[in-house]
Amino acid sequence: MVFERGNSSSTLKASADVTNGNGNGNGNGYVDGEAPANTNHRLQLCPNQNHMSENYDDLDTEFNPLIFSSLERYLPPNLLDAPRETKYEYMRGILCGFSTEGERNRQVQTHNEYRQKIISNYRPLCRELYTMNPSMFFVESFLRAFNANEKYRDEYIRDILSKIAPGVYTFQMLHPSFCEMLLREVKNIEEWLHETKLMVMLPSTITKSGLVLNDFGMKGTLDKLLENFVCHISRILFPDVCSLDSQHGYVVQYGIDRDVEAGFHMDDSEVTLNVCLGKEFTGGELFFGGMRCEQHVNSEPCPKEICVYSHKPGHAIIHRGYNRHGAKAITSGHRINLVMWCRSSVSRELKRHRNNFANFCGKCQGEKEKKLQEMKRALFARERGAPS
Numbered sequence: 001m002v003f004e005r006g007n008s009s010s011t012l013k014a015s016a017d018v019t020n021g022n023g024n025g026n027g028n029g030y031v032d033g034e035a036p037a038n039t040n041h042r043l044q045l046c047p048n049q050n051h052m053s054e055n056y057d058d059l060d061t062e063f064n065p066l067i068f069s070s071l072e073r074y075l076p077p078n079l080l081d082a083p084r085e086t087k088y089e090y091m092r093g094i095l096c097g098f099s100t101e102g103e104r105n106r107q108v109q110t111h112n113e114y115r116q117k118i119i120s121n122y123r124p125l126c127r128e129l130y131t132m133n134p135s136m137f138f139v140e141s142f143l144r145a146f147n148a149n150e151k152y153r154d155e156y157i158r159d160i161l162s163k164i165a166p167g168v169y170t171f172q173m174l175h176p177s178f179c180e181m182l183l184r185e186v187k188n189i190e191e192w193l194h195e196t197k198l199m200v201m202l203p204s205t206i207t208k209s210g211l212v213l214n215d216f217g218m219k220g221t222l223d224k225l226l227e228n229f230v231c232h233i234s235r236i237l238f239p240d241v242c243s244l245d246s247q248h249g250y251v252v253q254y255g256i257d258r259d260v261e262a263g264f265h266m267d268d269s270e271v272t273l274n275v276c277l278g279k280e281f282t283g284g285e286l287f288f289g290g291m292r293c294e295q296h297v298n299s300e301p302c303p304k305e306i307c308v309y310s311h312k313p314g315h316a317i318i319h320r321g322y323n324r325h326g327a328k329a330i331t332s333g334h335r336i337n338l339v340m341w342c343r344s345s346v347s348r349e350l351k352r353h354r355n356n357f358a359n360f361c362g363k364c365q366g367e368k369e370k371k372l373q374e375m376k377r378a379l380f381a382r383e384r385g386a387p388s
């Protein structure tokens with residue numbers, strides 16, 4: 001397996017989703033010129049003098065458009081000829097990474113205005129999607145578990161979850177008619193975007209074909225999904241994660257004419273929910289390489305951490321954001337998934353005060369065990385009178 005440094009970890013400050021309220025970005029940007037998924041290039045030290053920069057004057061952006069034209073000549077060579085939108089997102093991410101608190105507030109305001117502009121102009125196709133309606137959204141087994149008497153609820157929820165690797169679980173979740181409805185809505189959004197030529201913010205640097213559902217009026221529904229369902233599952237599966245208090249919800253699309261795969265990365269989330277909506281496809285399996293702290297992000301996985309999962313429509317997979325993963329290439333058809341990066345501002349604050357992550361990082365755990373073994377050996381030797 002080739003390990004690429006993912007770019008959606010919480011180390012990345014800049015973000016198109018500046019509204020999560022906890023000061024963390026969604027990975028849609030880079031600190032000090034870190035490159036997008038699937039590339040390992042940084043901003044160049046010297047500008048490419050022969051490159052003709054694009055014009056960014058028409059963009060509704062918080063930065064002076066001239067900055068983008070100047071910065072463009074410093075882009076990694078593989079990005080120089082990328083679509084203007086990709087270059088813009090990459091450069092905006094870098095600029096946001098350097099911004100101060102005041103600028104950050106302005107970004108929040110800009111993002112709110114951007115969202116408001118979409119919401120007041122986009123006409124939803126399936127209005128039912130914009131209000132949480134469990135009996136319409138979920139399959140029977142999922143509803144039964146959540147509707148169980150409080151005394152047995154956790155036990156019933158545990159029963160519907162299948163563990164496929166340490167910290168990775170799957171379960172049946174979305175009703176086929178809900179999946180079908182959301183697919184129709186996504187198609188409608190895409191047609192509207194095509195007509196209006198509106199440039200949208202991508203959900204993360206991992207995808208070129210994603211749509212942030214929160215920006216299209218579904219924040220209320222997804223907040224309820226987090227609050228009433230995902231929080232509960234997270235509390236059962238990941239008790240060390242503090243309460244999840246915000247979400248970044250989006251769809252990702254794969255196909256021959258879209259993204260084909262997703263590079264190996266970590267999410268900017270404490271917990272990620274990922275549900276396949278359809279349609280028909282082959283390939284595109286998710287692969288996992290174990291949980292790591294930021295310091296050990298590039299360390300090798302141990303065999304028990306590796307697992308491969310084939311997406312099935314309606315089925316969800318839930319894992320810690322730090323569990324490194326990627327999606328293999330789709331080999332035919334079209335795959336669309338609903339992804340929700342769930343965040344905990346308390347967990348993030350606590351993490352800032354820690355320097356050992358043996359509670360989740362496989363590598364920190366290994367090192368801690370090694371030290372313990374060494375201490376035990378030294379103690380044993382001392383007891384037997386051997387010179388230490």
Ligand SMILES: O=C(O)CCC(=O)C(=O)O
Nearest residue numbers: 206252262267327337339
């Ligand atoms: O393609 C997938 O199912 C995974 C997408 C993903 O990992 C992400 O968006 O963070």
Ligand SMILES: [Fe+2]
Nearest residue numbers: 265266267325
């Ligand atoms: Fe991911």
